[in-house]
Amino acid sequence: MDYSAYLVPLLLAFTALFGVGRRVNVFEALSRGAEEGLTILLRILPNLVGLMTAVYMLRASGVLDLLGDLLAPLLVRLGIPPETAALLFIRPVSGSGALAIGSELMGAHGPDSYLGRVAAVMLGSTETTFYTIAVYFGSAGVHKTRYAIPAALIADLTGFMAAAWSVRLLFGV
Amino acid sequence: MAMAWIWTGMVAASVVFGLVNGTIGAVSGAAMEGAGAAVELCLSMAGIMCLWNGVMAVMKASGMMDGLSRLFRPALCRLLPQACRDPDTLAALSGNVSANLLGLGNAATPLGIRAATRMARGSGGQATDELCRLVVLNTASVQLLPTTVAGVRAALGAESAFDILPAVWLASALSVTAGLLAAWALGSVWRT
Numbered sequence: 402m403d404y405s406a407y408l409v410p411l412l413l414a415f416t417a418l419f420g421v422g423r424r425v426n427v428f429e430a431l432s433r434g435a436e437e438g439l440t441i442l443l444r445i446l447p448n449l450v451g452l453m454t455a456v457y458m459l460r461a462s463g464v465l466d467l468l469g470d471l472l473a474p475l476l477v478r479l480g481i482p483p484e485t486a487a488l489l490f491i492r493p494v495s496g497s498g499a500l501a502i503g504s505e506l507m508g509a510h511g512p513d514s515y516l517g518r519v520a521a522v523m524l525g526s527t528e529t530t531f532y533t534i535a536v537y538f539g540s541a542g543v544h545k546t547r548y549a550i551p552a553a554l555i556a557d558l559t560g561f562m563a564a565a566w567s568v569r570l571l572f573g574v
Numbered sequence: 575m576a577m578a579w580i581w582t583g584m585v586a587a588s589v590v591f592g593l594v595n596g597t598i599g600a601v602s603g604a605a606m607e608g609a610g611a612a613v614e615l616c617l618s619m620a621g622i623m624c625l626w627n628g629v630m631a632v633m634k635a636s637g638m639m640d641g642l643s644r645l646f647r648p649a650l651c652r653l654l655p656q657a658c659r660d661p662d663t664l665a666a667l668s669g670n671v672s673a674n675l676l677g678l679g680n681a682a683t684p685l686g687i688r689a690a691t692r693m694a695r696g697s698g699g700q701a702t703d704e705l706c707r708l709v710v711l712n713t714a715s716v717q718l719l720p721t722t723v724a725g726v727r728a729a730l731g732a733e734s735a736f737d738i739l740p741a742v743w744l745a746s747a748l749s750v751t752a753g754l755l756a757a758w759a760l761g762s763v764w765r766t
Contacts, residue, residue: 406734408736408739409736412629413629416629416632416633416636417632419633419636419638420632420633420635420636422636423636423637425632425635425636426635427632427635427636430628430631430632430634430635430636431628431629431631431632432628433628433631434624434627434628434629434630434631434632435624435625435627435628435631436624437627437631437680438620438623438624438625438626438627438628438721439620439624441623441627441722442616442619442620442623442624445616445722446612446613446616449612449615449616450608450609450612450613451581451609452581452612453608453609453611453612453615454585454604454605454608454609454612455581455584455585455588455608456584456608457604457605457607457608457611458584458585458588458589458592458601458604458605458608459584459587459588460604461588461592461597461600461601461603461604462587462588462589462591462592462595462597462598462600462601462604463591463592463595463597464587464588464591467591491580494576494580495576495577495580498577498580500722500726501612503723503726504615504726504729504730507726507727507730508611508730511730512726512727512730512731512732512735513732513733517727517730517732518738518741521723521726521727521738521742522738522741522742522745523745524720524722524723524726525715525717525720525723525738525742525745525746526714526715526717526720526742526745526746526749527714527715527749528712528713528714528715530713533709533712533713534709534713536683536687537686537687537690537708537709537712538690538701538705538709540687540690540691541687541690541691541693541694541705542691542694542699543690543694543697543699543700543701543705544699544700545699545700545701546701546706547700547701547706547760547764548706548756548757548760548761548764549701549705549706549709549710549757551756551760552706552709552710552753552754552756552757552760553709553710553713553714553753555752555753555756556710556713556714556749556750556752556753556754556756557713557714557749558752559748559749559751559752559753560714560715560745560746560748560749563744563745563748563749564741564745566745567740567741567744567745567748568738568741570741570744571740571741571744572741
């Protein structure tokens with residue numbers, strides 16, 4: 402799994418050279434983007450303080466293990482590791498909540514473990530579905546959403562299954 | 575408001591379960607730990623997130639977003655033929671898709687809203703098939719570089735924060751395909 406060792410530096414060099422070739426002030430754009438990254442972090446942090454506290458409490462109380470055990474028969478059949486059960490529920494509802502649960506999983510099992518990678522891929526390949534639907538339909542004045550929610554949730558479920566499957570495929574268990 | 579209920583529910587559930595299960599001591603310890611862990615996580619992922627947001631900004635400034643837009647236009651026009659007849663809607667749509675691909679959420683959402691608003695005209699407040707497909711496209715999160723997740727991985731000491739990329743691409747592609755297939759199947763039964 403060495404390709405990412407090339408990917409990152411090559412992508413950096415390519416972006417810089419491409420930008421320079423297009424007469425873009427590459428460094429200024431980079432700094433402005435980095436500043437925006439800070440704003441994103443500043444927006445995430447206050448949410449994460451509350452949510453990480455709640456997730457740590459849930460983990461310590463044993464609720465998360467119970468949830469995993471309860472759903473294990475179903476999730477195993479779908480190829481989804483039961484430890485990620487809580488992530489599946491919170492992901493469509495809250496982005497910061499999912500980040501809190503996901504990073505707790507990655508921290509507890511290690512970011513390079515099977516579970517850590519599955520949690521990361523789940524976070525990376527799904528969205529805060531209900532929030533997105535509310536924003537788009539709300540601002541477009543659409544009240545009857547018809548099948549948008551079920552279709553989007555099918556996409557989410559497929560994303561969760563595909564995350565576990567693709568990690569197994571590309572990294573082994 | 576939804577978040578207030580979720581957060582309260584999470585805290586209440588852990589306290590109740592902690593009392594019943596005799597783990598309340600651990601719950602109390604965890605309550606003191608989580609907030610610090612959140613700040614620590616944000617601090618240690620700050621570097622990688624700022625850097626890659628910067629890289630994305632360079633890509634945008636050098637016109638890569640427009641390039642991506644042009645690349646995806648044919649596929650978009652097959653997916654949303656009616657919306658694509660209007661040039662302004664098409665511009666907003668392809669900008670939305672390419673900003674999503676580059677992980678520029680701040681740029682993607684206003685463009686998506688503009689496209690959705692134009693597409694919803696004359697639909698009488700009802701989601702058309704194409705609007706449903708646009709929403710699926712946006713909820714499935716097709717992202718080339720998931721910078722936040724990579725930031726978390728780097729913060730937690732991953733050997734190579736970006737080695738999950740192919741897996742993310744594969745999972746995203748499968749999920750958006752499933753979503754569009756579901757929309758297509760549901761669209762033919764779900765009338766009115």
